[in-house]
Amino acid sequence: MYCEGMDSTAKRSPGRPRSTMSHQAILAAAEELLVEHGFSNVTIDGIAARAGVGKQTIYRWWPTKADVILEVTAGKAEFAVPAEDRGGYAEDLRAFLSTAFTLSGDTHTADLLRGLMVESQRRADFGDRFRTTFLEPRRHAFAAITRRAAARGDLPPGPSPDTAADIVFGTLWYRLLTARPGFNEQLVEDLVRALT
Amino acid sequence: MYCEGMDSTAKRSPGRPRSTMSHQAILAAAEELLVEHGFSNVTIDGIAARAGVGKQTIYRWWPTKADVILEVTAGKAEFAVPAEDRGGYAEDLRAFLSTAFTLSGDTHTADLLRGLMVESQRRADFGDRFRTTFLEPRRHAFAAITRRAAARGDLPPGPSPDTAADIVFGTLWYRLLTARPGFNEQLVEDLVRALT
Amino acid sequence: MYCEGMDSTAKRSPGRPRSTMSHQAILAAAEELLVEHGFSNVTIDGIAARAGVGKQTIYRWWPTKADVILEVTAGKAEFAVPAEDRGGYAEDLRAFLSTAFTLSGDTHTADLLRGLMVESQRRADFGDRFRTTFLEPRRHAFAAITRRAAARGDLPPGPSPDTAADIVFGTLWYRLLTARPGFNEQLVEDLVRALT
Amino acid sequence: MYCEGMDSTAKRSPGRPRSTMSHQAILAAAEELLVEHGFSNVTIDGIAARAGVGKQTIYRWWPTKADVILEVTAGKAEFAVPAEDRGGYAEDLRAFLSTAFTLSGDTHTADLLRGLMVESQRRADFGDRFRTTFLEPRRHAFAAITRRAAARGDLPPGPSPDTAADIVFGTLWYRLLTARPGFNEQLVEDLVRALT
DNA sequence: TGCTAAGCGAGACGGTACGTCTTGTCTTCCG
């Protein structure tokens, strides 16, 4: 994240290289504070103090505290869209929805996601990064389910894949943001029916 | 809004009554600043200064700057859900979606709605008021469309009315919050098909 | 008849009046920190914390931390030029020089004066205030000694009063700033001779 | 200045020798920045950037930015005390005072001297170096005037040579630091009279 | 007419976090 030369032939830039220790300490501190005090109570000063790091070191590498937390979040496996084949489009959909709704029922997770979404509204530039590194990858992973269904030949004459993604993620985020997150059997079934 | 004595037999409370002029000046100032600087750059200090009013006068009547803006918003007709009967569920749906998507394509409106949603995440108490006075009424208005369809007998075997509302408003808000608001023919048609 | 506030005293400005408690607490905190940590280690944050006061309250009333300390200093009697009549110009001069040199021999006092002089170099606006509220009053007090000598008729044909002030205060400050403060019999006698 | 091997039989120390180019570039950069932005706005980072040099290279050879500037200053002829014999103590004194007051009337020079004096207050170690390499040599040069007068036999029964130096330099610095530098006929004459 | 009660403008207050700045040290690679 925010690394320039990623290829193996990368010419080292001159000067002292970025400190891996500080990098890790910052992410670790951010994660701890996230759990302890919640998204909106995490501060740059707090992260710096906890990580034993100068504030400037954070500002040098992340434009915003939300970017730090986004990097923390991006490193978590639990946000991956489940990919295993359940045998049919409806089953895949059900598995995805069930996982997603359950995950967003977790207090800490819900707070984290809400916080990221809020920040993405307040800072346009972070909004771009949030969409690019978090939202879009998940849409793509969801598209894989649709693609698999098409390959299987059981893609129903429902909405287009793009609309399907909007409906699914829209419903998830809407319930998250209106304080009605969490799993709901009826809702999952209705969504599956609407999309198939 | 936030007035105590609502019943017709209301005994006048003693002391100086609330100043209508200040009330109006505050709402007007808030609306101006909203247009000029955008939701997140509106401050209580700013409203007070513009309205020529003490800050306390604002805090006395509204718990939060978002509540002021919510009252400004509530006074606008443009957010009403279209109610006229188009002859069928699909047509009603299309009319509603088209209006809503077009409205949220307006920059100022989008900023306003995003701002309210953001604030509803940051202050649980405002969140409640936002849901009660803004989101829920619109869900109810939407339910009226479904109810009319049922009365007409053309309600399709689609998702339950509640899920339908989640899908419709979820998709609207999701696109608004991910910077993809505005009308989209394909999306509207797909939504109508998914819900019918 | 009952007349309200018709007295000549200034008309109260509107709004909450300045808090005397905060004012005093800030000056007291500044003085304590001055003694404990020395001029250059006093910070606005430190004063605010010690005084239990918001930083803005300091910035509202003093442009610079040096102004706070200048006000602390201005309130101290020890910096007054001794005024009692010793009977002759030479004796008055000796009394003044001896007091001044002895005073500047005190570590805390020397640090304080050096700090003020340093700050007066770094911020032109504070420099003006320092000269106006500290240096000039002392020059005037010194001039009183000369005036008294003239009245007495024993003013010698030495340098003009203004030059005398430059010589006396110049020598005092020069020795203070070159780390050679404190009383020195020979120096005092030489100065007296040069000025008489 | 801060060079290790000074004696002519100096064994070359191992490793890469100090780069003369960097040395000169640093002094040149410091001087330019001094003129352009004034003493207090010169920073180590700024000098390093302008000189195209690493900060460490500066810190390796000078303890403080003030030491860099002190070396720049030391290289300037204009700060030399005029030494030619004017025929008498009073004339020598007048020549010296006139030169010094005129010099300190130059804006850049005054800023430079003030800056050095300020830094000498803030860093005790630099203060020592400032006194040793700048102030003391000038006192000695001034003493030469007194010595010449003694040799000539026209040394007046005024203050001791040491006090004379304190008075002269004290007055100069005092006027410089209180923003009243520059030549002043009356002052010069009064000083000459006081010292003779 | 005077009393009581609350609203009002003004603006100071205690706080919190921000993002910037400078200092002096350190860590890398290159010549």
Add this chain to the structure above:
DNA sequence: CGGAAGACAAGACGTACCGTCTCGCTTAGCA
């Protein structure tokens, strides 16, 4: 090893809002 580059810990700075408070003044109904 010296030097260029630049990251690093530390911590003060001045600003921006927040939500609360304290003034004196105004505006009402009630006595």
